[in-house]
Structure formats: C-alpha cells, structure tokens
Amino acid sequence: MNKTIVTGPPAAHSRSAVQLLAALEAAGKRNTAQRYAICRALEKHAADHPTVAEIYAAVRESFPMISQATVYNTLQTLKRLGVVIELDIANHDHIHYDLDVTPHVNVVCRHCENIADLHMRTVTSLIDEAAARSGFQIQRTAGLILYGVCPDCRRRRGDGRAAQEGEPQDA
Amino acid sequence: MNKTIVTGPPAAHSRSAVQLLAALEAAGKRNTAQRYAICRALEKHAADHPTVAEIYAAVRESFPMISQATVYNTLQTLKRLGVVIELDIANHDHIHYDLDVTPHVNVVCRHCENIADLHMRTVTSLIDEAAARSGFQIQRTAGLILYGVCPDCRRRRGDGRAAQEGEPQDA
DNA sequence: AACCTTTTTAATATTGATTCTCATTTACAG
DNA sequence: CTGTAAATGAGAATCAATATTAAAAAGGTT
Numbered sequence: 001m002n003k004t005i006v007t008g009p010p011a012a013h014s015r016s017a018v019q020l021l022a023a024l025e026a027a028g029k030r031n032t033a034q035r036y037a038i039c040r041a042l043e044k045h046a047a048d049h050p051t052v053a054e055i056y057a058a059v060r061e062s063f064p065m066i067s068q069a070t071v072y073n074t075l076q077t078l079k080r081l082g083v084v085i086e087l088d089i090a091n092h093d094h095i096h097y098d099l100d101v102t103p104h105v106n107v108v109c110r111h112c113e114n115i116a117d118l119h120m121r122t123v124t125s126l127i128d129e130a131a132a133r134s135g136f137q138i139q140r141t142a143g144l145i146l147y148g149v150c151p152d153c154r155r156r157r158g159d160g161r162a163a164q165e166g167e168p169q170d171a
Numbered sequence: 172m173n174k175t176i177v178t179g180p181p182a183a184h185s186r187s188a189v190q191l192l193a194a195l196e197a198a199g200k201r202n203t204a205q206r207y208a209i210c211r212a213l214e215k216h217a218a219d220h221p222t223v224a225e226i227y228a229a230v231r232e233s234f235p236m237i238s239q240a241t242v243y244n245t246l247q248t249l250k251r252l253g254v255v256i257e258l259d260i261a262n263h264d265h266i267h268y269d270l271d272v273t274p275h276v277n278v279v280c281r282h283c284e285n286i287a288d289l290h291m292r293t294v295t296s297l298i299d300e301a302a303a304r305s306g307f308q309i310q311r312t313a314g315l316i317l318y319g320v321c322p323d324c325r326r327r328r329g330d331g332r333a334a335q336e337g338e339p340q341d342a
Numbered sequence: 343a344a345c346c347t348t349t350t351t352a353a354t355a356t357t358g359a360t361t362c363t364c365a366t367t368t369a370c371a372g
Numbered sequence: 373c374t375g376t377a378a379a380t381g382a383g384a385a386t387c388a389a390t391a392t393t394a395a396a397a398a399g400g401t402t
Contacts, residue, residue: 030369030378052359067381072360074379090259093359105297107307116305122297126276127317129293135322136278136287144315146298151306201349201398223389238352243389264388 013119014099015083017043023083037063038074042084042099049087049106049115051094085143087115103127103141109150111157116150184290185270186254188214194254208234209245213255213270220258220277220286222265256314258286274298274312280321282328287321 020039025031041050041058048054056071075097078084087096089108096115098106105118123141131138186194188210195210196202212221212229219225227242246268249255258267260279267286269277276289294312302309 032368032379034380065381067383069361069382070380086261088259088261090257095359105301107301107305107309109307110310116307118301118305120297120300120304122293122300126291126293126297129291130276130278130289130317131319133291134278134287134289135325136280136317136319137325138278138317138319139281140318144317146301146307146309146315147311148302148307148309154306154308203350203397205351236352240352240390241350244350266389 013102013104013117014043014046015101020078020083020099023081024077027077027081029077034059034063034066034070035074037066038071039078042078042097046099049096049098051096053094055097085140087143087145089115089145090147098143101142103144105144105146107146107148107150109153110147111149111153114150184273184275184288185214185217186272191249191254191270194252195248198252200248205230205234205237205241206245208237209242210249213249213268217270220267220269222267224265226268256311258314258316260286260316261318269314272313274315276315276317278317278319278321280324281318282320282324285321 017036017039020042021031021036024035024039029035037059038055040062041055045054045058050058052068052071052075055075056066056068059066059071075084079086082101083099085098085101087098087106089096092113098117100117102119103123105120105123107116107118108114109116123144126144127138127141130136188207191210191213192202192207195206200206208230209226211233212226216225216229221229223239223242223246226246227237227239230237230242246255250257253272254270256269256272258269258277260267263284269288271288273290274294276291276294278287278289279285280287294315298309298312301307
C-alpha cells in the first residue's frame with residue numbers, strides 16, 4: 001500500500017545496495033550480515049521511500065531475529081555517510097528514507113501519502129539564489145519537500161480545486 | 172536565544188495578532204481571553220518562528236493559569252484556518268510556527284538553529300514546474316525548507332566549506 | 343433573568359516512534 | 373588464535389504531542 005509514482009526512469013538516481021555497502025566499508029565500518037540485509041532491503045524498496053518499520057519488516061523476512069535498534073543504528077550510519085537521506089514529512093509519524101541524494105524535489109500526496117521524485121534544473125537555481133540572498137551556505141539540495149494531491153487522488157475525489165479550506169496547512 | 176536573521180523588511184509578510192483574531196472570528200470561533208493572549212504572543216515572537224513551548228511560556232507571563240492543551244488547540248485551529256504554518260524541521264524536536272503564509276523559503280541554520288525567511292520569485296516557478304511535471308496539485312508554497320549554515324556561524328567556525336562530512340544528512 | 347445548548351478550558355492520562363542501556367556476541371587486525 | 377573495539381539484541385525509558393474528561397463559560401431564546 002505504498003506504490004510510489006515515479007516521474008522519469010524508475011530509481012534512476014537511487015543508490016544500489018552495493019554502493020551503500022561500499023560506503024560503509026570505505027568509512028571503516030564492519031561488514032555484518034545484518035547490514036547487508038538492511039542495504040538489500042533499502043535497495044528493494046528504494047522507490048517506496050520506505051520507513052524504518054518497512055525496512056524492519058522487509059529485513060525480518062530473511063533475518064527474523066534482527067532487532068529494531070540495529071535497523072535504526074544502520075540507517076543513522078548511512079545517513080551520516082550521506083548515502084541516504086531522511087525525509088521529514090509533516091504529519092507523517094515515521095521517517096522516510098530516500099536513496100536518491102542528488103538535488104531533487106519530493107512531492108508528497110496528502111491523501112495517499114505517496115511520495116514522488118522530481119528532478120528539475122530549477123532546484124539548483126533556487127538553491128543558488130537562496131544562498132546568495134541569505135548568505136547561508138546551503139548544505140543539502142535533496143529532499144526539498146512539496147505537498148499536494150497526486151493525480152490519482154484528484155481523479156478519485158471530484159478533482160476541482162478541492163480541499164482548500166479545512167485541510168491541514170503545514171510544512 | 173533565538174534571534175532570527177531576517178532578510179528584507181522585518182516581519183513584512185507576517186500576520187498580526189489582529190488578523191489572527193479576525194480569522195478566528197470569521198470562522199465563527201469565539202474570542203476568548205486565552206486566544207487573545209496566544210495571538211499576541213505569536214505576533215510578538217513572529218520573527219523567532221516560535222515553538223509551542225515558547226508560546227506557552229510567553230502566554231504564561233500574562234496568563235499564568237493557562238494550560239498547554241489550550242495552546243495546542245488554538246495553534247491547531249489557527250493552522251486549520253491557514254493563517255499560521257507549521258514548520259517541521261528535521262532533527263528539531265519541536266514544531267515551529269510561521270505567521271508568514273505567503274510563498275517563501277525558510278532557511279534553517281544547522282548550528283544555531285535559527286530560521287530565516289526568504290521571499291523569491293523562483294519559488295513560484297519551481298512550484299509551477301513541479302505541478303506541471305508531476306500532475307500533482309500543489310497545496311502549500313510556504314514553508315519550503317532549506318538547510319545550511321548561517322553567515323554568523325560560518326564566521327565563527329573557520330568559514331571554509333566546513334561541515335561537509337559527518338554532519339547529519341537529512342531533510 | 344433563567345434556561346438550555348454548544349463550545350472551550352484545563353488537569354490528567356495515554357500514546358507510540360525513537361533512543362537508550364548494557365550484557366553479549368562478532369569482526370577483523372596482529 | 374587471541375585480544376579488543378565495534379556491533380548487536382532485548383527490553384525499558386523517553387518525551388513531545390494527543391486524547392480524554394469533567395467542569396466552566398459563552399451565546400442565543402423566550
């Protein structure tokens with residue numbers, strides 16, 4: 001129940017399990033069976049922008065005795081290495097992971113909670129302008145989050161510019 | 172300890188307490204002394220992008236017996252009315268509130284946790300392109316969050332393109 | 343003013359994803 | 373093989389946010 005709408009070639013920018021493991025090794029981390037399983041699960045569910053719970057469930061299929069703490073720890077390590085990104089989506093209870101660390105936009109549907117990836121040149125110019133105007137040194141250009149209603153959900157519920165008032169207004 | 176760097180005219184786009192109260196009234200909500208105090212506290216701390224805890228503390232100065240639940244309820248009401256926006260900032264434990272609901276970017280400093288507002292035309296074109304390319308109906312254009320290091324913090328800690336590796340990589 | 347209905351308040355209890363603890367196990371260098 | 377620093381597992385702890393509830397206040401009506 002989390003099919004993601006992918007715009008453009010599927011998972012074209014996502015890191016593979018091999019790349020994730022290589023990053024761990026390069027950082028001097030030990031290669032454990034658990035980490036291997038977690039990286040494979042990430043790769044498999046890359047298009048879903050999986051949550052910790054999804055990864056945990058997926059890993060348990062092949063590694064039933066793994067603990068949640070290990071999943072949390074490994075994901076945090078991958079995050080620190082910069083090969084994975086956390087998507088902090090407003091009003092979602094769980095953190096989502098994105099294997100695409102190239103500059104792009106994530107569009108989140110407010111109804112089905114699906115997440116789409118969008119690669120556009122505009123992102124870079126936005127970042128550049130923001131940096132120039134604010135004096136900030138912008139760190140990450142991936143995971144720029146927009147909220148809306150996906151095409152499927154628009155069709156399902158009387159399209160029109162539905163859901164203006166009464167909908168949660170947050171970021 | 173939360174001075175916010177404002178780029179451009181200070182609080183130029185923020186709603187005033189009067190506007191917030193007017194919105195409550197227009198929605199048929201009752202004007203209570205507590206809500207009045209909360210709106211005033213919001214106005215006063217608008218530039219700080221305050222958290223619930225900050226608002227709660229500020230209101231208690233003039234209204235010592237108010238409960239947290241009332242603050243939460245009122246903020247949620249204001250959010251539903253669309254006159255206030257929640258900023259869900261990665262790795263911050265609390266939700267921040269923004270009285271500026273016009274399309275703009277929020278730049279967050281990773282070191283001092285300050286939040287700057289940036290108004291740029293680029294935002295609109297980014298939204299438009301994202302909508303066209305994804306088929307999504309984009310709902311909110313305020314609260315587009317970027318992460319980086321603010322000018323002050325860059326100066327303080329040997330500027331250079333510091334803090335690339337080892338920093339949290341999330342959104 | 344007294345009545346009745348609805349909204350709001352506020353103290354407490356609950357929730358639930360994430361983090362912590364620490365004893366045990368494992369990976370890998372020497 | 374052995375030592376040791378790192379990683380894991382199991383469960384408990386955390387803590388912001390939400391839900392629950394009874395009591396109080398506001399508003400409208402006659």
